[in-house]
Amino acid sequence: MWEVRWPVRGSHRGTRQSELVRKALADSAGFVSAQALFAELRSSGDNISLSTVYRQLQVLVTAAEADVIHDPNGQSLYRFCGLAHTGRKHHHLVCRSCARSAEIDSGVPEEWIEAVASEHGYREVDWTLEIFGICPRCPDDGRASA
Amino acid sequence: MWEVRWPVRGSHRGTRQSELVRKALADSAGFVSAQALFAELRSSGDNISLSTVYRQLQVLVTAAEADVIHDPNGQSLYRFCGLAHTGRKHHHLVCRSCARSAEIDSGVPEEWIEAVASEHGYREVDWTLEIFGICPRCPDDGRASA
DNA sequence: GTAACTGCAAAGCATTTGCACTCAT
């Protein structure tokens, strides 16, 4: 729907902070919490407030430049995402240990889900699929869960 | 279905309140929030505190007698679940409007997920799939989400 | 009798919001 260069329309002011968040998120290998991103920026010497991190994260999510998932403890994890705007649902394979993640396209479950849903008469279907595991680069123990 | 009265645990005291929560959850057609369960019990004239509802819910989850999922807004929804101990993954089709849910077996995504995961070298794979929609008995608008 | 359970209120958490101020345009 938006073939625009800079995703969010309307009014973007390109502030120092918005770039900071965008860049920090893009640089993250896996999912990050707003708090973690904030801490990271702060320790890098960058000046920014937690509220702004949250606000910018929301902007990115709205602009479909970031994905959100909820970890088992109920906190939100964000990830920069270049595929979201294709309109195609995609999911992530997240490492429980290091939070590294692989983005995966999902034709198979998509079809199945839609079939099952309509079979039960459900409309306006949407879903979230979160896959956790230990990635190949992490040792076996890996209880470092986010 | 299951021979043991109390699935896990050494000492349970079987109080009036613990039965209340267990029963209320078992009687719920779909996923319920702790808050909703509390309100329901209270309006039924039963005397119980919110803390106790939370505590008993945790006991049930630990005992694998209940499932938890997190709705998009981050609150926990519980559901009595007799299948959790079969080892077989199952998922739920949840109505955004009335919270009624259908438990669905999931051979298809299970196979797909495991294939994709091992393809990426991930071990100890686990996942959650939550499907939301408006069920056939609810009107179109349905913003009443529990 | 005694330890687990309960209720209440206070404490956490992650996240959001009100408001005055700043800065990109």
Added chain:
DNA sequence: ATGAGTGCAAATGCTTTGCAGTTAC
């Protein structure tokens, strides 16, 4: 100039916890 964006602190909402009183066993 002007209003979107920012920072701070206070406010939310859900959930957890400390503690004294209660109750099952």
